[in-house]
Amino acid sequence: MKFTRWFVALVFAAGAVSSRGATPKFFPDDPIAADVETQDASGVAVQDLSDPYDFLENTFMNPADTANIRAENVNTLDEVPDSSWFTNRILARPMSVDEIVRGSVTGGAPKGPWLVVGAKTEGITPGMTVRDARNDVYFIKFDPPSNPEMATGAEVVTTPVFHALGYNVPENYLATIRREDLRIDPTTLLHREITGQRTPMTEEDLTTLLAKAARNPDGSYRVVASKAVEGKPLGPFRYYSTRSDDPNDIFSHEHRRELRAMRVFAAWLNHDDSRSINSLDTLVRRDGRALVKHHLIDFGSTLGSGSTQAQKPRAGNEYLWEARPTFLTMLTLGFYVRPWIKVRYPDMPSVGRFEGAFFSAEQWKPEYPNPAFGNARADDLFWAARRVAAFSDDAIRAVVKTGQFSDPRAEIYIGDVIILRRDKAARCWLNATNPVIDFAMERDGTMTFRNASADLRFGPAAQEYRVAWARFDNNTGEATAVGQPSVVHTPRAQAPRELQSASYIRASVTSHHAEQPNWVHPVYVFFRHTNTGWRTVGLERIVDRLGLAGDPRLGTRGRATRTDESRPEPRSAISANLESSRTQGLTPF
């Protein structure tokens, strides 16, 4: 049955490909700035996620499509259009330090007295749901007694950074509550660990819950109040495939640029818990339609925090399960010592375990494999690195200040480490491919661009750039070389005079420096002739095989079913046709 469905689908696809004529690579509205979700998604249902299954599936089964292809949702300029997943903020436009610090906050801080409408007393992580005086709902999270200020500080520092990066995140507020500020709603029920029943919450329950939280010297509690995100909760999203009941969700999540590239952001801020359970889809209304909005939530396990304790030394350095170090350790009777075990951390409870000297942007790992992270290529990582590099020292220190750490050493230390990790991430991924950006062409055919790595001093100035020119046929996708490749020593080149009459020009640019072997990968940039001159309409970074090192999933058991034009692999005629059609403009972008 399954085979029959596949066969029908492939025949359908093959027929579609063979019957088509020329398709433009660039549509008139390219590059689009927003991916407008046109379908009503009101039929989307709540999806539960089994946390243990998510671990098992991603650790041992690898459910994603691991094809080495360009991110599917980028526009023709290799950027991510605004969508229900992502909004271009930092780098796309100037952001002041105040704006970065403000993050997702739209209103004022929550106001007491607070009515407890839900609580979790089981386990080691206390939590509550409350309504404030304005009737807004907040999720209240505490610090563990062993590490006052750590989890709450990490959450309020990290949230605005992810917001500035472009993700949908909750409004998180640092607040102080007192026992007497809390009132229990008489209808609040608690699940009883002992009896298995749900019975009304009591004052004693509240006392039990608060006993598990860090307490200020004056008896109050420092908390993060996380405002409930807009819309009806639908459960978490997965980092692979699409949501089968959402008509607008057409790009496989493991091939979404903002999810692949999140690996860089997660590494930077040590968000090792970057997995499905810490995401949330909600149903919202926009322009009369129901749409699914995708959020990242719960940043309590970031920086040096492990939410309920200081972050484990393994976090960020090794998956929960990895065969090689495990068997090495087993077979050597423990004499093989994983390098990260020896890392020393400062003795600051409000920091937890966070450092930058040992940190490697390339080797960093979340708790268990994230399929989108595993698919990240050098172009995805470069895209992310530019955003990381866009955070100034001042912005970072201002964001860290919002953590309100009572130990001034903690604030300085966290700021220092974030800056150090920013620099490492930027240096690593800005140089993992050809870092040329911001192409423009003047009326006379003078092309200008910039070197992102050199401009930000994460790499040297290129010794030379080599530029090859071609007349580009937008309907057939064919590029016909014009003139001889030129060598320039500054990011400026002149197009051959013959191209002045062309409708489209394609320039292939490589950068060269003896210390930067990855710069030689070409960047194709496309210009369209318009009434007002040349407009940059396309950019493709031709990257080598996946840019991630140290991921045991890569190259060993991944299902590499497709590759892009940078590395053709033997394929069936149908899949080759499909691939060909995708690269010729029949794909969404």
Place this chain on the structure above:
Amino acid sequence: MLRLVLVIAGALSLTPGNAQAQETRAELLAEMREQKARSLEPYKPKGAEKALLYVEQKRIIERLTVADGFYPRTGGLPSGSGFAMGVGYRKHLLNEGLFANVSGVLSMKTYKAFDAQLRLPLLWRDRIELWTNFRYHDFPEEDFFGLGNGSSVSNRTSYKIRSTDSSARAVVNVLRWLRFGADLGRYKPEIGHGTDPRFPSAEEIFTDVEVPGLAAQPTFVHYTPFVEVDYRDYPGNARSGGLWRASFGTWKDRTLGQFDFHRFDAQAAHYFPIFDKKRVFAVRASVSYVNNEKGDRVPFYVMPYIGGSDSLRGFREFRFRDENALFMNAEYRWEAFSGLDMALFFDAGEVRRDWEDIGFGNLKTSYGVGFRFNTYKNVFLRFDVAMGGHEGVRKFTKFSSAF
């Protein structure tokens, strides 16, 4: 994936020959979404995911482990009793002040146990615990090899022991790391013919003179105060700290007047962590001795023993028994990954008739390797393989930490 192919195929069929239908990128994307809208279906978990979701949503594990009501009982019988299964019922009463728990279990080798516990309301801000216990045990083929350090494995016999023990326990948790308390109870054993078909019954090989208590069993009243200093980081999977425990029991023969005795047990364990507790040296020493009243004897079934998964792992359970026992364990543990610790261990111990004969010159020893599947706080599965006792390779599967 299939859906993606269909969507792309649909989009392709619309774009090329009739590419005029989509003249913009926005139209193409809209068409792709329209295609998908025609084949929507709710997400349906299958197989393992469906099963795990059911377990989580129905709170199956919570119901089986902590909730009031019926629960399955699988343990509580001696090693070697075979696969066992039973049922229990527990209930919190009086606003969780009173806790009652009754359970029974039956093994493949017809070992039977029935236990009933009642915990009275906690006192002094939960620092004082009062328990009452009733136990009925019927173990038909317990191993016995004779008394003394030189007992021969070829003298392996079995015996049946059926007992009832009614007791009360009071515990005072003075500090987080310090507790003391006492047990007071009435113990009535009956020794009978061992039913293990592979070996003779104990009374066929040994006499009551050689093995006190074989012929007749009294009813005991026992009183055992204890003190415990426990500063381990996580008692279920200790990586640092230590545990010191001592108890001194007085056992009075209330029916035969032949078996009055005292029993002293002491144990000390310490854990030395290195590399952020990823490597641990764990050591433990344990001594036990019984001291009969003048003219009285100590029944063999209450004598200390060594051998088995908790003491000398290269030997069978209950391999050596006598009035005095000493054993020591040393383990080097290392974390293979976050869910598994491995261990190299060395055990040594001996039993003696007289305490003065206990020494370090003629210890029985064994060594081996262990696999401990764990969470950070608890070992939930332990598999130890031991050898060196010249009695074959011993394998143990347990659901708790070694020590």
